[in-house]
Amino acid sequence: MAEKAQWYVVHTYSGYENKVKDDILKMINHRGIEDQILEVMIPTQTVVEEKNGTKKESEKKMFPAYVLVKMIMNELTWYVVRNTRGVTGFVGPGSKPVPLSEEEVKSMGMIAEAQTSQFSVGDHVTITEEMWDGQVGVISEIHPADGTAIVMIDMFGRNTPAEFKLSELEKV
Numbered sequence: 001m002a003e004k005a006q007w008y009v010v011h012t013y014s015g016y017e018n019k020v021k022d023d024i025l026k027m028i029n030h031r032g033i034e035d036q037i038l039e040v041m042i043p044t045q046t047v048v049e050e051k052n053g054t055k056k057e058s059e060k061k062m063f064p065a066y067v068l069v070k071m072i073m074n075e076l077t078w079y080v081v082r083n084t085r086g087v088t089g090f091v092g093p094g095s096k097p098v099p100l101s102e103e104e105v106k107s108m109g110m111i112a113e114a115q116t117s118q119f120s121v122g123d124h125v126t127i128t129e130e131m132w133d134g135q136v137g138v139i140s141e142i143h144p145a146d147g148t149a150i151v152m153i154d155m156f157g158r159n160t161p162a163e164f165k166l167s168e169l170e171k172v
Contacts, residue, residue: 003072006099009091014065016086017042039070129168
């Protein structure tokens with residue numbers, strides 16, 4: 001059975017969060033490990049600040065100097081993330097990264113859907129959407145925030161990516 005991807009907290013130099021996220025995403029594509037490092041995010045929240053009698057909305061980092069990474073922990077993924085410029089290490093005792101518990105993930109709110117999704121990358125699914133009803137494919141990406149998934153389907157003898165709502169998919 002394949003290992004389950006979990007959320008890990010990565011400590012960065014303050015102010016380097018976006019650069020670290022971009023560099024990790026580049027390394028994922030460069031090394032072809034999209035199936036092992038699934039998401040990289042910097043949790044933000046919208047705050048309203050009042051300055052000189054004017055209210056202004058802005059995005060503030062919820063956890064400055066931290067980046068969240070959903071990944072399957074192994075030597076390669078650990079090496080890629082740990083050796084990204086600006087990363088000081090994973091959160092955990094010593095050099096052992098500790099994944100966030102489901103309760104911690106749910107308490108953050110914005111990534112709770114990702115943990116509770118019934119689907120995962122690599123699942124074989126049957127499509128129930130009218131035009132594609134009965135077509136079988138394999139999930140290559142999941143976007144829990146908008147409730148969609150990219151499914152690789154066989155079209156004219158070629159694997160072709162198509163986007164579907166999660167509600168239009170059933171596990172095979």
